[in-house]
Amino acid sequence: MPHFASPFVTASDAHPIRSRPPPREIGRFAETSSVRWLRRVFAVLNRTAPSASARLAYALLTRPPRVPERAWEAAIRAQAHTSALPFGTGRLAVYEWGTGPAVLLVHGWGARATHFGKLVPALVASGRRVVAFDAPAHGRSSGRHTTLPDFAEAVAAVAGHAGEIQSLIAHSFGVAMALWAQAEWGLRVQRQVLFSSLDHCQWVTEEFARLVDLPSAVIERGRQLMVERTNGRMTWDALSVADWLRQSTAPTLLLHDADDAEVPIHHFFNLMKACAQRPLDLHVTEGLGHHRLLGDAGVIARVMDFLHAPGH
Structure with a gap:
């Protein structure tokens, strides 16, 4: 693992809301x-x-970008059994590959199920049934806007549709939603692999x-509008990924890249610190x-x- 100096920092320490760091490329x-x-x-609306201005911020923060599907993603999607799961007033696109114990895949904000496409063949070859979905307002699922509670509830709904989830x-952002689904919507998993996680949902709004x-x-x-328009189903103080991970009892592999330009490596260290009393398997790349x-x-x-290890 690479050496990092003074790794344990908070989002607010590293990123005070009124000071903008050097532009990211x-x-x-x-x-x-x-x-x-x-x-x-x-700038005009603020004055x-x-x-x-707050309403525009709300609209932008609840409308995920729809990124075009790449050719290799379309190819792996074509191999899946695809179904439409009713959800709210719309539907969720659900994809399944293989047979065996179920592995649930949860993508991030603005992504889609096939973002995990290069993992799918290895999981299927190991004798697992892979279940993935496009979150509300993502990929081929319906809607143009979604909220955090809807995303987390969708994770639980797909898990309920799939049956017992082994992994x-x-x-x-899918890490946050999956852990919230465990904390509040009854999702149960036997083990979990968490990539590139932020440490608190509010950080996204700060960025x-x-x-x-x-x-x-x-x-x-803008944040308050999110609370009001979800009928109080969320409060920002409670959306701590670190707290949810600490409460989770499933054996966990936490992975992050030291050069992550979207979710900086300090989030990984903060999650480590929060879970100091609970074992985690850790993997850092460069x-x-x-x-x-x-x-x-x-x-x-x-x-x-990790999935094959004894005790997992």
């Missing part, structure tokens, strides 16, 4: 022409109509506020970033070793 929070345009729009594999220069009062109002981690042959081998 890659990742969801990268400096782009669209971001610069959006920053100018918010003239802060309520409208859970989640990535990025967004910093990216587009939102005043604290405006982003706070140079793979936030997404290539999922398809790396060495990482896939590490995941399979």
Whole structure:
């Protein structure tokens, strides 16, 4: 594992909401022409109509981007048994490969089930049934906007549809939603592999506020809109991924890349610190970033070793 100095920091220590770090060149929070345009729009609204600014922030934070499906993702999707699971007023696209004990895959914000496509063949070859889905307003599932409770509830709904879940594999924001589903929606798993996780859901809103220069009062109002429009099904203080992981009893492999440009490595260390009294299997890579981690042959081998290990 690479050496890191002073690893245990909080999101607020590392990222005070009113100071923007040097622009990122890659990742969801990268400096782009669209971001610069959006920053100018918010600058006008913040001065003239802060309520409208908060509503726009809410709309953007609840509308995941729909990333085009790559050819290799489409190919793995074509091999799946696909079904539509009723959910709320819409449906969830559900995909299954193979037979055997069920492994549930939970993708991150703005991704889709086939983001895990390079893991699927190894899991199927090991005698497992892989179950994945596109979250609400993601991929081929219905909707254009979704909320955090809906995402977490969808995880539990797909698990209920699939039957007993032996293993859970989640990535990025999907880790938070899968752990929340365990804490509040009754999801039970025997073991779990968690990639590139943030340590608290509120961090995403802080990063967004910093990216587009939102005043604290405006982003706070945007957060409050999320609470109000979910009928109180969420409170921001309770959305601690670190707390959920500490409460989870499933054997856990936690993976992160030291060069992750979307969810910095300090989140990994904060989760380690929060779980100091609970055993975790840990794996840190270098140079793979936030997404290539999922398809790396060495990482896939590490995941399979963890799933096959005695006691797991």
